[in-house]
Amino acid sequence: MPTLREIAESNYPAVQALHRSVGWPERSLAGWRWLHANPARLEIGAPAGWIIDGPDGEPAAHVGNLIQRFRLGDRRLHGATGFSIIVTRAARGGSRSMLKTFTRQPVVFARYTFNANSKSQPLYVRHGMQSWPEQTHALKLSWVIDPLPLLAGRVWKRLYDLTPGVVEGLGERLMNDRLGRAVRLDLPEGVEVLTDFSDGSSYAAFWEALVAEGRLLADRSPEAQRWRLQDPDLTQAPLALAVRRGGAIVAYAQAMMAKSNILEPPVLEIIDLEALKDHPDAVPALMRALKSAARTMGAAKLRLQTVTPEAMQRLGEFARTARREGGWGHCHVQFAQDAPDPALWSPTPYDGDYAICLRPIPFNTVRQGARAPRGAAQTASKA
Template sequence: MPIRILDETDYPGVQALHRAVGWPARSLAGWRWLHANPARAEIDAPAGWVIDTGDGELAGHVGNLIQRFQHRGRTLYGATGFSIIVLPSARGQGQRIIRTFHTQKGLFARWTFNANVVSQPLYARHGMIPWPEQTHALKLGWPVAPLPLIAGKVLKTLHRLAPDTVSRLDEQLMNDRLGRAVRLALPQGVSLLEDIADASPYGAFWTALASEDRFLSDRSPATLRWRLADPDQTQAPLLLAVERDGAMVGYAMAQMAKGNTLEPPVLEIVDLEALAEHAEAVPLLMTALKGAAKQLGAAKLRLPVVSPLQLARLGAFADSARREGGWGHCHVIFEHEAAHEAWSPTPWDGDQGFCLRPVPLTQGARERRPLVAASSHSKA
């Protein structure tokens, strides 16, 4: 079976692949949005590859998300592999399509930060290494509603015992806070980030962050605006900012998601950054995020990609977190060694920001698309 570059006529076939393995099927508009990735267009990279059966059907797919990086005044490009699907009918082709992804040229690295237990051994066979060395198998979670989490575990157990019966259940563990525009109670010093224009405080924050001696994925206002334009979101992501003396010094982005019909909703941290001299902004943002998770109807707050720098900045939050994961979900192959020490990835650098399953909402709830109506500060 030939492997060829994905084109826009393949999107219905890619949707069918996702449905075949029980993954969320992104809309055609969503695939067109991904295809319009500005960083991909700058280097004319493929949007992905497919395994073509030759009879009008697809038997496999790997997406290719190009990201722009800044380091010491240089612009480099890297790629995240996502939605890697190979049907049983294409057995043996999985290694070929992964090899196609990780041998593309002109990139400082290729990686996946979202490998599952079954797929993760494949990456080592292609020269990809578990990375970061200390935290590649770590995810952190902070429960805020224990009962739905327990109920989710019970449903998973029942699914293993009676998969046909449980799979016919409707969406479980929903609650009446989901989809509502909530007035968040935020701690002093934290506010909603609403202005992401080029000349906004966020723009100045990105300029300051990019000037640090770090290897950073592009979080410029233009890139953030493109990320927020994902048409498949049922709720806009939550954006928070910390200011000191009138200047923005830290920010967080989090997204409500629901892994499948049997899991409770989770507030997933997509990005968490602060200027080097204001590392104290990270615990403050975590306090706000944990409070927001409960108010928005999530069962827990989760950080799905962790770096050693983040672990240190989390402080007491790292000590109180539940260690999740346990397998090497982060793998990378480097072409430029500079990133080994200078790159401290967050979920922003992986596919979590656009491969999370959105919380399914009714049409009425979708019309209340903003995640929060406004904010008020708590006395804490």
């Protein structure tokens, strides 16, 4: 049986090579070091992940362990989400020991993934994780902005299935001249771009108001937001929007431009969408702003990849008009025995690994005329 060990910072060049060997997007070494220095992980001394070495002594399997802080009123908790699970033939059977170790780690109130792909999702159930939320664990929502690039992406995918080497050699497809430009957004009245995440900002007051409602929340404090914005692999800062009423922020959204692989068009991915309970109508206002921004920024569609029953209610008409994507159980969780009531938790993609696993728009690759690595046409979702 292959031996599992905790990942060390010195292993990241080999982990980077492992990602490259299976055609997955590569983090820079600076990006891996940034993840390794995650303040929430260091607080509880949790591993940054685990690897299994192959016969040649190099990592042949990997799973990342993203630790997040949570708040429940005055209580501070931690949760763990697994990401970038790779198991090569040299470590066949290693997924069992990796998931067993991940789901048995102490201190955290929940071990979960909100980003499982269709092939790997049965593994999580076999390792004691439940499909959750029960009503929406297999649901993703999207809103079409420009249907032509979406159709073209399907054509390119079919061509790839016939001649993968030829298609990969062409490099990035379906880029457009709106990507990465400094644009002026046409936002609905009452919605503004949010840029101030300082400790004394209006956003900080909004965060404290959210915490006071008594829900279980992933840490959205200004400190946590600033750490996320320091990700060295971001090619474009996430878009943050806020709804302000009476001088105070009552709702906010965060979205990231991403391109899953060389053959799919850019998508504006909703990372977070939150509102104070007394202002549920602020969510549709943010959605109108996000749809408008997606068009201006060059996205073919707007997508929300983690959905809960509460989110469906807040989305209102947007939930009824959305396309249903997914169709498999991509959300799985295992709660600790002393975990808070799961009903207090209504996660968004922010709570999962999307902000660190989505493939940013590859501006440098296109500008330098570089070719995509072999296998890069494969969807970049983690296992």
